[in-house]
Amino acid sequence: MLNGELLYKGSEEEPFADFIKMAYKNLETDYSKFFKMDSLSKLAFLGADVLLKHENVVPEMEENIALVFSNNASSLDTDRKYQKSIEDNDNFYPSPAVFVYTLPNICMGEISIKHKLYSENSFFIFENFNPDYLYAYSAGLIEENKAEKVLCGWVNVDKEEYTAFLYLVTKEKTEIPHTIKEINSRY
Amino acid sequence: MEALKEELKNKIIEQLNLEDVSVDEIADNDPLFGEGLGLDSIDALELIVMLDKDYGIKLSDPKEGKKIFESIDTMATYISENSPK
Numbered sequence: 001m002l003n004g005e006l007l008y009k010g011s012e013e014e015p016f017a018d019f020i021k022m023a024y025k026n027l028e029t030d031y032s033k034f035f036k037m038d039s040l041s042k043l044a045f046l047g048a049d050v051l052l053k054h055e056n057v058v059p060e061m062e063e064n065i066a067l068v069f070s071n072n073a074s075s076l077d078t079d080r081k082y083q084k085s086i087e088d089n090d091n092f093y094p095s096p097a098v099f100v101y102t103l104p105n106i107c108m109g110e111i112s113i114k115h116k117l118y119s120e121n122s123f124f125i126f127e128n129f130n131p132d133y134l135y136a137y138s139a140g141l142i143e144e145n146k147a148e149k150v151l152c153g154w155v156n157v158d159k160e161e162y163t164a165f166l167y168l169v170t171k172e173k174t175e176i177p178h179t180i181k182e183i184n185s186r187y
Numbered sequence: 188m189e190a191l192k193e194e195l196k197n198k199i200i201e202q203l204n205l206e207d208v209s210v211d212e213i214a215d216n217d218p219l220f221g222e223g224l225g226l227d228s229i230d231a232l233e234l235i236v237m238l239d240k241d242y243g244i245k246l247s248d249p250k251e252g253k254k255i256f257e258s259i260d261t262m263a264t265y266i267s268e269n270s271p272k
Contacts, residue, residue, distance in 0.1 A: 021206075032225070035206035093240045096232035097203070 002050055016162055020046065031114060038078040038101035039162070041110045044069065044155040047164040048111045051151065055168060059116035065168075066147035067108045067121040068138050071156035074125050075104045107155065120146050129154045129165070131183040138169045139178065154187070191263045202237060203230050215260045223258075231256060242270040 001007065008026045010019035020042045024034055029049050037045060048067075057063055078101045086094045100106065105123040112121065120141060124133065138150035153166035165187050169178050176182060196210045199219075203226065217223045220231070234256050238244040244266065246252060255265045 032205075032207055035204040036229075093236050095236065097229050100229055 002054055007050065016157070016160055033110075036097065037107075037110055038075070038081075038098070039157045040071075040075060040077060040104060040155065041101060041107040043157055043162055043164050044107035044166075045110050045114070047153075047155065047166045048151060049114065051166055051168060052115055057115060059114070062116055062118070063149065064119050064147050065115070065117055065149040065151055066119045066138070066141050067111060067117065068124075068134060068141070068150055068152035069104075069108060069122075070124040070126050070130060070134060070152075070154050071104065072125060072127055073156050073158040075102050075106070077157045077159060078102055111151075129187055131180050131187065135178070135180045135183060142169065142171050188263055188267060191267060192259050195259055195262055195266075198237060198241065199224075199234075203233055213259060215263075216258050219256050219258060219262075226256075234262075238266070242266050243272050244269050 008023045010022060014022075016039055020039070021035075023046060024042075027046065027050055029046060031045075031049075034042060034045065052065075057065065078098060082094065082098045082102050085098060086092060104125070105121065108121045108123060111117065112119070122137070124130070124137075126133070134152050138152050141147045141150050148171050150169040151166060152169060153164070155164045155166070156162065167183065167186065192215055193210065196213045199205065199213075200208055200210065205224070208224070213224065220226045226234075231252055235246050235249065235252060238246060238255075246255075255261055
């Protein structure tokens with residue numbers, strides 16, 4: 001969904017891997033490195049890409065857009081996959097390509113590379129979605145001129161459960177006010 | 188040798204998640220890195236693991252990789268000359 005408009009809908013029982021691949025194709029995202037990413041990065045990357053493209057953010061403009069993400073599973077989904085590759089001493093082949101995703105903030109790196117963002121970024125782990133904290137942190141970045149815009153939200157993947165909720169805070173006032181109440185109502 | 192080259196192409200596509208590349212699109216002498224297939228440094232590490240896991244070859248000097256992983260041709264030649272399997 002983008003601003004209430006349905007962009008792509010997968011089927012209920014569809015595994016995450018199939019869903020995200022079909023969403024990528026349907027949303028016409030052309031970025032071959034997408035398929036090398038872990039599940040969390042794929043979800044965050046696609047969500048951010050849809051939103052930034054809608055806002056006409058192009059890499060050439062090198063806008064100062066900070067990234068403030070959060071979730072409650074950190075990179076656990078990928079950590080488990082990596083753990084599996086190193087737990088058997090007789091079949092010990094740790095994958096470098098899996099290892100590089102054993103931190104949640106890597107997904108912000110993927111977004112930054114694609115959109116050429118050289119900006120502030122922070123990834124917070126909360127028990128639950130925490131609009132109060134996200135509001136205060138992003139408002140602070142804008143007030144202190146650390147960023148012109150802040151892409152923030154919640155991106156969580158744990159096995160087959162996944163959620164992505166992203167929104168863009170701008171310095172200029174828009175028809176949607178940046179308030180905790182508004183964030184809550186849209187989550 | 189031709190079968191090994193075909194096998195390598197399939198393994199590279201699968202293990203490096205080259206979703207939008209097919210076996211037919213990789214020529215035996217295409218550079219695997221840079222302007223060729225566009226592999227990166229993490230892919231290079233994955234190829235080193237693949238040599239060990241699938242062909243029993245441990246690279247003692249990672250710098251060797253630069254020549255070995257130049258193309259499918261160079262990989263296949265190195266494996267056929269060095270694999271104990």
